[in-house]
Amino acid sequence: MSTSVQDPTPSTADAPVVPVHTSERLRSWWHLPTALTALSVLALLVFALSSPGADSTTFRLATEGDLNPGGIVPEDLTLPSRILALVLALACLAIAGVLWWSAAMMRPLGRRGRPALVAAFGLLWVLAFLDWAFHGATVDVGAMLQTMMLLAVPLAFGALSGVLSERSGVINIAIEGQLLMGAFGAVLVGSMVGSPWVGLLAAPVMSLLIGVLLALFAVGYRVQQIIIGVVLNVFAIGLTSFFFGTVMKQNPQMFNQPLRLPTLRIPVLADLPVIGRVLFEQNILVYLMWIIVAVLTVALFRTRWGLRVRAVGEHPRAADTVGIDVNRTRWGNVLLGSAVAGLGGATLTIGTGVAFGEEMSAGKGYIALAAMILGRYHPVGALGAALLFAFTDALQLRLGTLPAGSGAGIPSQFLLMLPYIVTLFAVAGVVGRVRVPAANGVPYVKQ
Template structure:
């Protein structure tokens, strides 16, 4: 089978807009005006904001940066509005709005927000970015698992359940063996419980994929909650006291100022995320296997005609996606908290699903979206500690508000795999 036999969706690489669609420029312009008015013009005059940009182990130690809060926010907001205006010009000319423009706009907007919110206080940008990456890990693994499923035509609403069972398995096996790496291996195996049930009901018996996913999430919550209360609580020291993964700094790279501590002073699960994104990207878009998977997700009838087994492809992708999502579940126990708790995933599976959609069913896009949501989660923690003027209730809502606005404002109408959610019966 060659690339010309079945038409598949192109690799998402840019936020595309046309002369008739100004969604992205309008969103950027509105956000820019909000930044200028609320963070800049209405900011407190005479205040200063301090940003830490270096860690103690860097090759070169950079002193904290102090900037005037109001003037700094105004300058950053004006630069963001300039990018929004540029996006309008590009859209009116029928050109694409590149991803880098949206990313730079986002960085400027966030810096303007931080300059206003942290007025007369200080915060470490390195710590903020490092925490954002960590919180993005389960979201990214969940999104990768979801896109592996949907690229083959199976909608995976059960990411939440796969994260939860993966977290449970990692905690128990790591506690029993006293080895966090055993827990890391166990997590995808336990997630396969949910993955195999999803494949059985959706691929073999053609049950509605959305309903099955929701039911499996409820099943995973009920099962793990029962085992937690009846088994783990009574034997916490033996079954729910897992060791945590140790930080493995990469020599030299981890000492690069700013990016070193963020990217290269992490645990093995973060490095596995880097590898997973690279491998899945190449496999999906640069190999014969990936072409067959995307063919099944776009037009299973045509794939079947040229000899591709639709059922086998969907089975294998659903199981593979569950295993990948299970790795994200391991983060909650052996990568972060250090113990399993009831419903500890707290809806992260649904945010991972939103990250997959925002990332346009692309591994790199999914990772970028997961980083956005991870940053929102970390930001609400940091601002809560600093006692900023933002109400605490709003800060708790921030990750979910960002999810809604990102998907609704920046994605809009986007086409996923054409056959996703559609059962296929041969003949």
């Protein structure tokens, strides 16, 4: 005798399935809208209302030799300072309002919507700042962007070095030392041979010395990675300062010549207004920067090698179980990253035509580390962050050359702090939470 128990719950086999989304608002949902609102109010009160009503700001967009048929792009664009700042500040407030609405109503703007709005806000806010800072003067946009590109190259190469190392699980604080060794090797070898091209080849090789030591102690001997990175930076400063004081100063013609890589001009494209000279009239290091960013982006996220690197950085034990040599992968990435940073060091010397000087990296390695974090450990993001920091540096250089009586009269001490202030705000306020590779900084011991 068998008994059957029927479930009293009515069958819903034929009922339509309705997906239920249970989205939980993050505790920090208000951080970004609040920051953008505060910046918008600052633009409205300072940039718009404090600008003299009679002054105008001139933006120089083209020159006589540019490829500009029919004057499509005006050479000089003159606009009333107060009205322009007011319009830009109100546009910033509107973007901040959209982000408030999206966060409060839990209506996501899509994968690209939110970054696009933040980028638009940044562009509008910077234009409002330029309008206020240069009122009654002329902003040469092309020249400022050229300076930005020159300053961004070492930061970009340093940030890419960090991406390569930390995606595999090795914290790279030694970017400063890698840049310094690259600058030192480029000038030393290039001067001895008499060719900046040989110096370009020597720069990544010299930086490999720091990479080998970092991999040896961090991966091989499992030393605390932040400590060894700081020690290697001090080691690089001491080593280069010793050779600079004992060898280069004694015979600069033989060991410390101010060599410079030639400018490679791409015809027609280099004649475009504003962006022509910025993108298509540069030395080979700038073109290598674009190429390496593109190659690394594809390699890290579209190839088997990139999948293995990211697996080692996220879950090394799981990667080991499928046959990936974790420590060998980390060694390779640290060495490759050091070589890339060496190219950034070469930019400081043979890329700009100056001789080597003591501690000439001047903290650029640490700013590159911040660019890597701001770029969320992605090559394209790291490049964008490097351009942002370089723009603030170029801006303070340009503001420092304004004639007396023009512009906003910003104190020179504040201008010197500007790149570092932007770095702090960008990393602490704009980025929010950045997901670090799970095994970053954790040595791996094979069981």
